[in-house]
Amino acid sequence: xxMTVNGVDELRKLAGGDLGTGExxxxxxxxxxxxxxxxxxxxxxxxxxxxxAEGPFGAPIAHGYLTLSLxxxxxxxxxxxxxxxxxxxxxxxxxRFPAPVRAGSRIRLSASLxxxxxxxxxxxxxxxxxxxxxxxxxxxxxxxxxxRFYV
Numbered sequence: 825x826x827m828t829v830n831g832v833d834e835l836r837k838l839a840g841g842d843l844g845t846g847e848x849x850x851x852x853x854x855x856x857x858x859x860x861x862x863x864x865x866x867x868x869x870x871x872x873x874x875x876x877a878e879g880p881f882g883a884p885i886a887h888g889y890l891t892l893s894l895x896x897x898x899x900x901x902x903x904x905x906x907x908x909x910x911x912x913x914x915x916x917x918x919x920r921f922p923a924p925v926r927a928g929s930r931i932r933l934s935a936s937l938x939x940x941x942x943x944x945x946x947x948x949x950x951x952x953x954x955x956x957x958x959x960x961x962x963x964x965x966x967x968x969x970x971x972r973f974y975v
Contacts, residue, residue, distance in 0.1 A: 826900075831907035832947045832973060838903075839940040843951070846901040848930040848958055849894070851886050856927055859890040873927070885924040891931070891955060891964050892919060898933035898955065905973050914948060914970040923962035930958040938968070946974035 827843065829835050853873065860866045868875045869885055876884040896913065905911065925931060932955070939950040948970055955965040 826904050827902065828904045828906060831905075832975060834907075835905055835947065835949070835973065836940055838937045839949075841937055843902045843935040843937055845934040845956075846898050846932045848932045849898070850930050851890070851894075851925050851927065853884060853927040856884060856886050856890065859887055859893070863887070863889070881924050881926060883926040883928075885926055886929075886964075888921040888965070891921065891925050892967065894931065895933065895953060895955065895965070895967065895969060898931075899935060899951065899953070899969070902933065902935055903937075908946065908973040908975055910946075910972075910974040912972045912974070914972045917950070917968040917970065919965065919967045921965050923957060923960055923964055925957055925964045929960075931955050931964055932958070943972060946972055948972045 856870050860871050865887055869879055870887055873884050933953055935951050935953040937949055938952045941948050951969045953967050954963045957964045
C-alpha cells in the first residue's frame with residue numbers, strides 16, 4: 825500500500841523509518857527483450873531462451889540494469905510525495921546484484937528512508953532498498969538511492 829505524504833515537513837517525519845514492502849511484479853521475457861532493444865544489449869543470456877537454458881542460470885535472466893530501472897516504479901508504489909514541485913533521481917551510492925532474475929520471476933521492493941537532509945530549494949532523501957525475488961534467498965539487488973524533492 826502506498827504511503828502518501830504532503831510536502832517535505834511530512835516527509836521529514838519518515839526519516840529513519842521503514843517504508844514497507846511492495847507488491848510482486850513479474851519480469852517477463854517480453855520486458856527483458858524490450859529492455860535489450862532499448863539499450864542495444866542483446867547478449868544471449870538475456871534474449872536467447874534456448875541457449876540461456878543451457879547456460880549457467882538455466883534460463884534467460886534480466887539485465888542487472890533492468891532490475892535497477894524497476895526501482896522507481898517499485899518505490900513509487902511505497903511512497904508518494906505530494907506538495908512538491910519537482911522530484912529528481914539524484915543518484916546511487918551503492919548497488920549490488922547478488923542474484924539473477926530469471927525470466928518469469930517476480931520481484932518486489934522493501935525499503936527504508938535512511939536519511940533526509942536539506943539541500944537548496946528542498947530536501948534529499950537516502951533510501952536503502954532491497955529488490956527481492958520470490959522464492960529466492962538472495963535478493964536481486966541491494967541499493968542505496970538518492971532522490972531530491974524541490975518545493
